[in-house]
Amino acid sequence: MEESVDTPILTKRRPTTVAKMLVALGLLAITLTTVFLLQTIQSDNRSKAAEERSQSQITAAACPADKLECLNGSTVTRDPNNRCLFTACATVK
Known part of the structure; x- marks a missing residue:
C-alpha cells in the first residue's frame, strides 16, 4: 500500500502587522530626512544672501x-x- 505524501499547500499570507510597521517607519525616516536636508539647504541659502547684503552695505558705507x-x-x-x-x-x- 502506498502512503500518500501530503504536500504543503502554499497559501497567500498577508503582511504581518510588524512588517507593516517597519515599512511605515522606513517611509517616515525617509520623509524626515528629506525635510531636514531641504531645511538645511534653505538655511544655507538664506545665510549666504544675508552675508552678501551685509557685505554690500559695508562696502557702501566705507x-x-x-x-x-x-x-x-x-x-x-x-x-x-x-x-x-x-x-x-x-x-x-
Whole structure:
C-alpha cells in the first residue's frame, strides 16, 4: 500500500502587522530626512544672501565722504556702487 505524501499547500499570507510597521517607519525616516536636508539647504541659502547684503552695505558705507572739484567748479562725490570711484564731472560746452 502506498502512503500518500501530503504536500504543503502554499497559501497567500498577508503582511504581518510588524512588517507593516517597519515599512511605515522606513517611509517616515525617509520623509524626515528629506525635510531636514531641504531645511538645511534653505538655511544655507538664506545665510549666504544675508552675508552678501551685509557685505554690500559695508562696502557702501566705507567710501570716504570727500569731494572732487571739477574743472567747471562743480563738485562730485564717490559712488559706493562703483568701488567708491568719483562720479564723472559734467562736461562744459
